[in-house]
Amino acid sequence: MSAKLKFFLIVILSIFATAGAGVYITQRQPPAPIVETSNGQTQQVGVIHESQEVVAYSERSNYKTIPLEKINSSLQGSDPATLALNALDGIASVKGTRKVEVAYPQRNQALVTITQIKQGDDSVGIKYRVEMTAFGRSLFISSPPVWQIVWAGVRN
Numbered sequence: 001m002s003a004k005l006k007f008f009l010i011v012i013l014s015i016f017a018t019a020g021a022g023v024y025i026t027q028r029q030p031p032a033p034i035v036e037t038s039n040g041q042t043q044q045v046g047v048i049h050e051s052q053e054v055v056a057y058s059e060r061s062n063y064k065t066i067p068l069e070k071i072n073s074s075l076q077g078s079d080p081a082t083l084a085l086n087a088l089d090g091i092a093s094v095k096g097t098r099k100v101e102v103a104y105p106q107r108n109q110a111l112v113t114i115t116q117i118k119q120g121d122d123s124v125g126i127k128y129r130v131e132m133t134a135f136g137r138s139l140f141i142s143s144p145p146v147w148q149i150v151w152a153g154v155r156n
Helices: 003-019 051-062 080-089
Strands: 024-026 034-036 042-044 097-106 109-117 124-138 145-155
Touching: 051 145, 080 097, 080 109, 080 124, 080 145
Parallel strands: none
Antiparallel strands: 024 124, 034 042, 097 109, 109 124, 124 145
16 A cells, blocks of 8 residues: 555544544434414424323323423533433432432333432422433444433422
8 A cells, every 4th residue: 555545544434533532323213293373372292102102101291291491501512411410400409318310111212210319308309200302312323322301300
């Protein structure tokens, strides 16, 4: 192999290796239909594609929704437990200890439950639920999936 060809291959490979840090492969979501109400306002309607998602959403009725706009930290990350704890740090007052449980009901879904135990009497104070979906990976297959918070709630 000539020196020019070797140099060219090294440059091309280094471009792909360094560009991979910020490139994500995402799964395309189908657009949600938009309907018009009787008073002329438009409303976006989401469609649930899998019946298993309905079971996961039924747990939401026990929680009060936390608007995602109130969360001051990033809504995306590679570790669901850390992502949920960081998201709730600005909202929750930390008194006592926390118990963190992560469940993966589907391949692309993570449910994080954070139970805050009151200091001194070992009783459950507040319970938080954070739902996430995996929306892609970085360029390298061996890297962890990128998770995004899609819903958060609190229960006393």
